[in-house]
Each structure stands twice: as C-alpha cells, then as structure tokens.
Amino acid sequence: MKIDKKITKSFFLVAILLLVTCAFLFAQSLEDKVHIKKLNNGLTVILVERHGAPVFSTLYGFKVGSVDEQPGITGISHLFEHMAFKGTPKIGTSDFEKEKPIMDEVNRVGRELSLELLKSDQADQEKIKKLKEELASLEKEQKKYIVKDEIDQIYSNAGGVGLNAGTGTDLTQYVISLPSNRLELFCLMELERIKNAVLREFYTERSVVQEERKQTTEAVPMRMLNELFMGAAFIAHPYKNPVVGWSSDINSVTLEEAAAYKKKYYTPNNCVLAIVGDVWPEKAFPLIEKYFGEIPRGEDPPVLRTVEPAQIGERRVKLEFAAEPLLLMGFHKQTFPNKDDATGSTVAYVLTMGRTSRLYKDLVRDKQIAVSVSAYSGPGTRYDNLLTFSAMPRFPHTNEEVEKAIWEHLEKLKSEPVTEQELQKVKNNIEASYIRQMSSNMGLAMTLLRYQLFYGDWKLYLKTKEMYNAVTPDDIIQFAKKYFTVENSTVAYLVRKAK
Amino acid sequence: MKSFKSLKYITIIVLGLILLHALAFGQRHPRELPPPEPLKFKPPKPVEFTLKNGVHVFYLEDRELPLVYITGMLKCGSLYEPAEKTGLASLAGTVLRTGGTKTKTGDEINEELEFLGATIESFISSEFASISANCLKKDFKKVLELYADIVMNPEFRQDKIDLAKNQSKESIRRRWDMPMQAASVLFYEKAYGADHPLGRRVTPKSLSLITRQDLVDFHKKYFAPNSMSIGICGDVSLVEAKITLENVLKAWKKKEVKFPEVPALTEKADGTIYYAYKDTPQANIYLGHLGVRRLNPDMYKIDIMNYILGGGGFTARLMKELRSNRGLTYGIYGGVFDGKDRGLFLISSPLKADKAVEALGLIKDIVKGIQENPVTDEEISEAKNYTINSFVFNYQTKNQILTQYMRLKLMDYPGDFLERYIDNIRKVAKEDVQAAAKKYMDTEKMIFLVVGDEKRFDKLLSAFGKVTTVDLAKIMAEERGEQK
Numbered sequence: 007m008k009i010d011k012k013i014t015k016s017f018f019l020v021a022i023l024l025l026v027t028c029a030f031l032f033a034q035s036l037e038d039k040v041h042i043k044k045l046n047n048g049l050t051v052i053l054v055e056r057h058g059a060p061v062f063s064t065l066y067g068f069k070v071g072s073v074d075e076q077p078g079i080t081g082i083s084h085l086f087e088h089m090a091f092k093g094t095p096k097i098g099t100s101d102f103e104k105e106k107p108i109m110d111e112v113n114r115v116g117r118e119l120s121l122e123l124l125k126s127d128q129a130d131q132e133k134i135k136k137l138k139e140e141l142a143s144l145e146k147e148q149k150k151y152i153v154k155d156e157i158d159q160i161y162s163n164a165g166g167v168g169l170n171a172g173t174g175t176d177l178t179q180y181v182i183s184l185p186s187n188r189l190e191l192f193c194l195m196e197l198e199r200i201k202n203a204v205l206r207e208f209y210t211e212r213s214v215v216q217e218e219r220k221q222t223t224e225a226v227p228m229r230m231l232n233e234l235f236m237g238a239a240f241i242a243h244p245y246k247n248p249v250v251g252w253s254s255d256i257n258s259v260t261l262e263e264a265a266a267y268k269k270k271y272y273t274p275n276n277c278v279l280a281i282v283g284d285v286w287p288e289k290a291f292p293l294i295e296k297y298f299g300e301i302p303r304g305e306d307p308p309v310l311r312t313v314e315p316a317q318i319g320e321r322r323v324k325l326e327f328a329a330e331p332l333l334l335m336g337f338h339k340q341t342f343p344n345k346d347d348a349t350g351s352t353v354a355y356v357l358t359m360g361r362t363s364r365l366y367k368d369l370v371r372d373k374q375i376a377v378s379v380s381a382y383s384g385p386g387t388r389y390d391n392l393l394t395f396s397a398m399p400r401f402p403h404t405n406e407e408v409e410k411a412i413w414e415h416l417e418k419l420k421s422e423p424v425t426e427q428e429l430q431k432v433k434n435n436i437e438a439s440y441i442r443q444m445s446s447n448m449g450l451a452m453t454l455l456r457y458q459l460f461y462g463d464w465k466l467y468l469k470t471k472e473m474y475n476a477v478t479p480d481d482i483i484q485f486a487k488k489y490f491t492v493e494n495s496t497v498a499y500l501v502r503k504a505k
Numbered sequence: 506m507k508s509f510k511s512l513k514y515i516t517i518i519v520l521g522l523i524l525l526h527a528l529a530f531g532q533r534h535p536r537e538l539p540p541p542e543p544l545k546f547k548p549p550k551p552v553e554f555t556l557k558n559g560v561h562v563f564y565l566e567d568r569e570l571p572l573v574y575i576t577g578m579l580k581c582g583s584l585y586e587p588a589e590k591t592g593l594a595s596l597a598g599t600v601l602r603t604g605g606t607k608t609k610t611g612d613e614i615n616e617e618l619e620f621l622g623a624t625i626e627s628f629i630s631s632e633f634a635s636i637s638a639n640c641l642k643k644d645f646k647k648v649l650e651l652y653a654d655i656v657m658n659p660e661f662r663q664d665k666i667d668l669a670k671n672q673s674k675e676s677i678r679r680r681w682d683m684p685m686q687a688a689s690v691l692f693y694e695k696a697y698g699a700d701h702p703l704g705r706r707v708t709p710k711s712l713s714l715i716t717r718q719d720l721v722d723f724h725k726k727y728f729a730p731n732s733m734s735i736g737i738c739g740d741v742s743l744v745e746a747k748i749t750l751e752n753v754l755k756a757w758k759k760k761e762v763k764f765p766e767v768p769a770l771t772e773k774a775d776g777t778i779y780y781a782y783k784d785t786p787q788a789n790i791y792l793g794h795l796g797v798r799r800l801n802p803d804m805y806k807i808d809i810m811n812y813i814l815g816g817g818g819f820t821a822r823l824m825k826e827l828r829s830n831r832g833l834t835y836g837i838y839g840g841v842f843d844g845k846d847r848g849l850f851l852i853s854s855p856l857k858a859d860k861a862v863e864a865l866g867l868i869k870d871i872v873k874g875i876q877e878n879p880v881t882d883e884e885i886s887e888a889k890n891y892t893i894n895s896f897v898f899n900y901q902t903k904n905q906i907l908t909q910y911m912r913l914k915l916m917d918y919p920g921d922f923l924e925r926y927i928d929n930i931r932k933v934a935k936e937d938v939q940a941a942a943k944k945y946m947d948t949e950k951m952i953f954l955v956v957g958d959e960k961r962f963d964k965l966l967s968a969f970g971k972v973t974t975v976d977l978a979k980i981m982a983e984e985r986g987e988q989k
Contacts, residue, residue: 165894187541213832438622
C-alpha cells in the first residue's frame with residue numbers, strides 16, 4: 007500500500023472506521039427485518055417489514071427470460087409477460103363458458119395462419135386473406151365476452167400503483183404496490199394470474215409487441231447498436247438474442263407455444279415472491295400460504311446446455327444508422343459469484359463512475375473527445391457475461407479516437423496499480439449505495455429477489471459487499487491482464503448512414 | 506318438522522354445490538372480497554421556519570437510515586432569460602455546481618464529495634432552480650457547508666462553462682436522433698411559439714453568445730436567501746439542522762429580487778398538421794394546443810378527465826382503444842396540463858406507421874367522444890377510487906412528503922391543498938368531466954406534429970387535413986453550420 011501524504015492517511019483511517027460501523031449496522035438491521043419462508047410447493051417468500059406509510063410493494067419473479075429461448079421463439083418470455091395481463095377464467099370475462107369455444111377457434115385459425123405466413127413466397131395468398139378475415143371475425147365475436155383489462159381496473163380501484171412487469175435476459179418479474187389493507191386482494195389476484203392465466207387477445211398483443219420493438223429498439227440508435235453488438239459478442243450462448251425477440255419470431259409465435267412455455271417455467275418452484283413495506287409476518291404468511299400454496303409444484307425447468315466458447319479473436323461490427331456516432335466495447339468475463347465479478351465492477355467504478363473517474367476526467371473533461379462514457383456488466387448475470395464500455399463521441403471526434411483513448415486506460419490498468427485513494431473511494435460509494443438501496447421498498451425487493459432466485463440465498467447480497475471490500479490493486483492488475491485483450495474484445499460502431 | 510328437515514337437506518345440498526363450484530372454479534372473484542379495513546394513517550407534516558436572512562426551511566425527521574437529504578428550490582429559470590441567449594438558465598444550473606466556488610474549484614468539490622459517496626447536483630428549468638444533496642449522516646455538516654458555498658459563492662470558472670457548452674452543443678446535434686424527442690422539440694416550438702421562452706430552441710449560436718458575466722449576473726439577480734426554500738430530511742435533529750443552516754448561510758444577505766416581464770402566451774394552434782420527414786419505423790406524433798393556468802379552479806375536474814382520457818394506464822380510453830383493442834401502439838398518453846401562465850393540452854404516441862392516419866382520426870374521435878357524451882359510471886368511479894385509494898402513495902417516504910410540500914408552497918398552492926384534495930375529487934360529477942373536456946380541448950384547433958416517413962403511412966397526411974412540412978434536414982444543416 008502506497009500512501010502519499012500523512013494527512014491523507016489519517017483521513018482515510020477515520021473514514022474507514024466510520025464505514026465499517028455503518029456496514030455492520032446495515033447488515034444487522036436488514037437481517038432483523040427480512041423474514042423468509044419456503045412453501046411446500048417450492049415457492050420462496052421474502053417479507054421485509056418497513057412500517058412507515060401504510061403501503062407495500064410486491065414483486066415476484068420467475069427464473070425465465072430470453073436466455074431460456076431458442077431460435078424461432080425468441081421474445082416469447084416477453085410476449086408471455088404481456089399475456090399475463092389478459093385475465094383468467096374469472097377475471098376479464100363476462101361468461102367464460104361461452105368465450106372458451108371461440109377462443110379455441112381463435113387458437114386454431116391463428117396457428118394455421120402463422121404456419122401459412124411462414125411459407126413466405128410460397129404462401130397461398132388467398133388462404134391467408136381468408137384466414138385473416140376468419141380470425142378477425144372470431145376476435146370480434148370473442149370481444150363480446152371480454153371485460154377489458156380487468157386486472158388493471160381492479161387494482162386501480164383498490165388504489166394500486168405501478169402495476170407492471172418486466173422481462174430481461176435472466177428473469178421475468180411482476181410488480182404492484184398497494185395500500186397495506188389490500189394484501190388479500192393481491193394474493194387472490196396473483197394466484198389467479200399464475201395458476202389460471204387465459205391468453206385472450208393474443209394476436210392483437212403480438213401486434214402491440216411488434217410496435218414495442220419498433221419504439222424501443224428500432225427507433226433507438228443505442229438499442230440497435232446493442233442488438234448488433236450482443237449478436238457479435240456471443241456466437242452460441244442465447245445472450246446473443248434480444249429480449250424483445252426478432253421481428254420474424256414475434257410475427258409467427260403461436261398462442262399454443264406461449265401456453266406451453268408458461269407451463270414449463272411458471273412454476274412455484276421456479277419463483278420467488280418478495281413483499282416489502284407495512285406488512286406483519288404473523289398475518290401475512292398465513293394469507294400468502296393460503297393462496298399461493300394452492301399452485302401445484304411443477305417440474306424443474308430445463309437446464310441450459312449451451313456454453314459460450316472462448317473467444318479466439320477480435321470481433322468488430324458496424325451499424326449504419328441515421329444518427330450521431332456511438333461506441334460499444336465489450337470483454338467476456340466470469341460472473342458472480344466468481345470474484346472477478348466484483349473486481350470487474352470495481353474497475354467499472356474506477357474508470358467511469360462520477361466526475362472523478364479516470365475516463366470522465368480524461369475523455370470527457372480534459373480531451374473532450376466524448377460527452378459520456380459508462381461501463382457495466384451484462385446483458386445478464388446468470389451466466390458469464392461482458393464488461394461493456396459505452397461512449398458517445400463529441401463532434402468532430404470519432405469512434406476511433408474514443409476507442410483508442412479507452413484502450414490506453416485499459417492498458418495502464420495492467421501495469422500501474424490503482425491508487426489507494428481511488429480504491430477507497432469506490433468502496434465508500436458502494437457502501438453508501440447499499441444504504442440508499444434500503445430507502446425504496448421496490449428497490450430493496452428487487453435486489454433481495456435476484457439473489458434468492460438466482461443463487462438460492464438473499465444473504466449473498468450482503469456477501470457481495472465483502473467481496474467489493476476485498477478487492478486489491480493487484481486483483482485489478484490481474485483482471486485487466488486476463489480480460490482486456492484484443493482477442494477477447496468485441497467493438498461495435500454506429501456510423502451515420504450515407505444518404 | 507319434516508319440512509324443516511328437508512329444508513336442512515336442501516341447505517346442505519346447496520352448500521355442497523357451492524363448495525363443489527368453488528373447488529371446480531377455484532377462488533372467489535377478486536371483486537367479491539369483503540371491503541378492507543380502513544387505513545389508519547396520519548401522514549407527518551414537515552416543520553417550517555424561516556432563518557434570519559429569509560431562507561424558508563422545511564424539516565422532517567427520518568431516523569430509519571443513516572442518510573440526510575437536502576433539497577433546495579428557488580424561483581428563476583429560462584422564462585426570464587433574454588431570447589438571444591436561450592440556454593442561459595440551463596447553463597447556469599449546470600456550471601453552478603461544476604464551476605466551483607470562490608475558494609474551491611469544481612474538481613476539488615468533485616473529489617471531496619465523491620470520496621464521501623455524497624452528491625450535490627443542480628439544475629435550472631423554465632421556472633425553478635433545484636439544488637439537491639444526499640449524504641451519509643456523518644457527513645451532514647461538511648456536505649451542507651459545501652452546499653451553501655455552491656449556492657452563495659459560485660465562481661462559474663471559464664473551463665467548466667466551455668465544457669458545459671460543448672456538451673450542450675453535442676446534445677443539440679443528437680436531439681434529432683430519437684424520433685419522439687424530435688417530435689416533442691418541434692411540438693413545443695409550434696404550440697408555445699418560437700418566440701416564447703417555453704417554445705424557443707437552444708442553438709449553437711445562442712450558446713455561443715452566453716458569457717461568464719451573464720452567468721454571474723444571472724446568479725446575482727435571482728439567488729437571494731429570501732427567495733430560497735431548503736428542505737432537510739433524514740437522520741438529523743431539528744436543532745442540529747437549524748443551527749447548521751444558520752451557521753453556513755449567515756453570510757448570505759437579503760436582497761430584493763425583480764423578475765422581468767414574461768411575454769403572455771397566445772394560442773397559435775390552428776388545426777395545422779406539421780410533418781417532418783425522418784427515416785424511422787413509426788409515425789411519432791404529438792398533438793394538442795395550449796392548456797390551463799396553474800391553480801385553475803377546475804383542476805379536480807381536469808384531473809379526473811385526464812385519468813379517463815389518457816392518464817389512467819390501460820383503462821384510459823386512448824390506451825384501451827389504440828393499444829389494447831387495435832394493437833396500433835405500445836403506448837399513448839395525454840391530457841390537459843397546467844403551467845405558470847398556460848400549460849399544454851397534449852397527446853403523444855409512436856404509432857404503427859401503416860395505420861398512422863387511421864389512428865390520428867381515431868384519437869380525434871376519442872377526444873370528441875369525451876366532449877360529446879358523459880363518461881360512464883364505471884369510468885368516473887374508477888378514476889375517483891384510484892385517486893382516493895392511491896393517495897397514500899404521496900406519503901411513501903418522508904423525503905417525498907417534504908419535497909411535495911416544498912413544491913406546492915413554491916407554486917403558491919393553498920397550505921391545506923393536500924388535506925383537501927380527496928374531498929375535492931369526491932365532488933367531481935360526470936357533467937363536470939364533460940364540461941371540462943369541452944372547455945379545455947378543441948379538436949378543430951389542435952395541431953398535429955408528425956415525425957416519420959409518410960411513404961410508410963396508410964394514407965397521405967393531406968387526406969386528414971392541412972399539412973405544413975417541417976424540413977428537419979434543413980434545421981440540422983443550419984444548426985451544424987452555426988456550430989462550425
């Protein structure tokens with residue numbers, strides 16, 4: 007350890023001492039507040055008591071995402087997430103017995119139409135036209151029985167806020183926050199949704215998702231570049247596919263495939279439920295058990311076999327798009343709980359976090375060749391992933407210039423140890439972020455859920471902090487030497503499309 | 506006796522059937538749950554007091570975590586900047602923090618704060634400056650000292666002005682990259698007027714005319730203790746907060762603040778469709794005209810109307826029809842909003858290109874629909890139930906409560922506004938919603954701003970109304986010329 011000035015040293019010691027005390031209190035108070043229970047069907051429930059305002063936030067997640075998809079059905083996790091808002095035999099219909107046979111017909115015609123469309127040039131256009139008309143008239147018939155968006159309606163009437171869901175590479179999660187006197191309503195609604203989801207209005211929703219893809223990917227320069235970048239960085243592993251799916255797959259996936267997918271992955275044994283807020287475990291657990299306990303355990307979901315082969319050479323891709331230049335640079339690395347994950351995040355902090363980070367000071371503040379540089383691990387964490395740098399060059403500077411400048415900093419990390427002060431600053435910030443994380447019910451729920459769902463123990467969240475604290479300057483040198491090589495790099499440029 | 510017995514049997518059979526029914530079809534319908542116990546909750550209210558030099562303080566204790574939040578608000582903004590120096594207020598907001606103080610450079614402040622894992626950030630919008638900080642409890646005094654120094658003695662060093670200008674010029678280059686952002690910039694310009702501070706675009710030229718002295722003068726003119734509110738929320742006692750504040754702000758002297766006259770907004774909307782070509786997969790639309798003045802007496806009626814028309818998630822009419830029923834968009838939102846003088850009535854959405862013109866007609870019909878017919882009982886009751894039952898989420902965290910009171914005070918809302926809000930919502934009737942819809946939206950006047958590629962649309966926009974073309978390529982070329 008090299009410390010330059012004596013005065014700095016004493017300052018460090020005080021800071022470290024105070025932080026250690028804080029950390030201890032934090033871990034202690036969190037362990038006291040977290041209650042956990044595994045139901046007989048395999049569902050894990052995490053309750054965190056926070057008796058401030060009379061509200062609670064809920065989040066439940068299934069360990070399923072785009073990483074579990076195959077060619078042909080990319081985007082199905084996300085599409086199913088949309089379908090989970092369409093109701094059940096009780097919710098969303100005025101008469102399910104009458105609606106059901108029409109839905110079966112919708113299913114049949116939809117499948118036939120999808121198959122015919124897949125023939126593309128050889129498709130029978132007359133047949134397509136006929137099937138489309140048939141589908142439209144069946145959907146119109148079904149609509150007579152549909153109570154539109156009743157899930158949203160019921161929650162809204164109850165004062166629920168933030169009803170939503172999200173799909174990622176690694177998991178699919180559902181969220182809602184409610185006044186604290188509505189826990190039973192939550193249990194009943196979600197039991198219905200998990201156990202008996204009815205995929206009504208499937209083909210209209212497919213069209214919504216197609217528009218979502220255009221809005222959030224095809225119209226967004228960085229998202230388009232990222233899609234290309236991931237496809238280049240991963241050649242075998244499904245992290246190469248976009249979460250929203252490829253347009254052709256969204257267009258042809260059928261209701262039956264979505265239902266089969268749900269059956270495989272939406273099981274209580276593949277799920278964690280987290281509730282944070284004004285809840286009392288002695289009242290809440292029996293209620294949760296009464297409802298969620300009804301969901302039958304399912305088979306264990308299939309295990310992903312494909313492992314990304316080691317990269318054996320530089321990969322470079324280019325997107326021509328009507329926008330200003332953008333740059334992505336990624337390096338394959340091991341994921342949590344391997345210690346390289348914590349070292350990688352520390353490197354990301356040292357290089358890009360805040361106005362005192364190395365890349366900010368050099369590229370953004372001094373040379374002014376970029377307006378922003380950031381770094382993050384992704385696209386998921388369940389499998390080995392990438393440490394990615396993302397930058398926006400500043401006109402008239404180019405992607406090439408920015409890439410070169412980033413490389414210089416990566417090289418420097420291989421030979422010169424980061425300073426004690428830099429490393430301590432990172433640790434202080436991580437410490438503060440752990441405390442801030444506690445201030446939001448939903449934020450805390452999301453964090454605990456991830457660790458429980460992916461690694462079977464939310465307490466690993468506390469362990470991550472120890473891992474960050476253990477990172478040494480030498481770890482960073484070793485990390486840089488191991489990963490920041492040309493052979494292990496994928497670089498993507500967005501360049502303005504020539505007119 | 507016998508009949509009694511058979512009645513009993515029948516009862517048993519009926520009960521059995523109900524049970525079987527329940528087994529076969531699972532649980533009850535959620536609507537059949539008994540009504541919940543009423544919530545017992547008295548939200549905390551911040552303590553308010555005024556320092557000797559006039560700084561108005563809001564304080565709320567929160568001992569749950571070892572954190573303190575500091576929030577500062579002050580009246581000033583781009584509304585009051587000269588036209589030729591558009592961007593001045595925003596630049597001042599950035600460099601206030603990054604440009605350092607009389608005694609410390611911005612870089613020194615960065616090092617100090619980031620080592621503590623603390624933040625101080627500032628920005629200035631059209632009407633208000635906001636300077637917020639967040640730190641661990643142990644650093645409260647040190648961070649508040651820095652905070653006060655930044656607010657009172659900013660130095661606006663030239664190197665950070667240049668950095669902020671260069672960054673801003675780059676975002677001007679990039680603002681046309683995203684179609685919805687491009688549409689919003691153009692819509693604001695057309696709806697508020699290119700000559701009004703709310704409609705003006707910052708350009709490389711206007712930025713280049715701003716000098717360090719302008720920033721210094723701007724700060725001198727508007728930053729006065731008697732115009733500032735500071736909120737302290739967190740793990741710190743009232744006494745400590747008060748003493749520390751008095752101490753760090755004592756050198757700040759009261760002064761009179763004068764605001765230049767802001768030109769009144771006049772309605773520019775005349776039903777025109779503005780079309781800007783961009784090679785992008787959807788038709789990105791903003792439509793509307795001027796909205797209402799803040800504290801409009803009809804605000805409760807408007808809130809309910811907005812919920813039903815375009816604010817209330819999936820059950821709002823626009824969302825229900827365009828997304829859920831027809832798959833024409835991933836999202837559509839809108840309503841009548843307020844502003845200091847006037848806000849905007851606006852609806853925005855990225856639409857499916859090959860149904861764009863059909864969708865525009867549909868949106869217009871939906872607006873007309875809420876004007877021509879009363880909303881349904883179901884709609885108004887959901888809008889009210891949601892507003893009333895979710896109101897408690899306004900009090901979710903202590904800091905949220907504190908900043909809410911600060912904002913309301915700054916915007917001259919009555920002191921009991923929050924307390925009376927629910928009662929005022931309860932009073933809204935179906936006729937009120939319809940009357941508000943008629944009064945504050947005009948489907949003939951509203952303008953349409955469309956960014957996209959007309960070749961991909963179902964019909965030419967001219968089939969829908971009078972079209973004026975906006976040449977985006979020309980605007981970009983002009984801005985780029987200025988930059989050189």
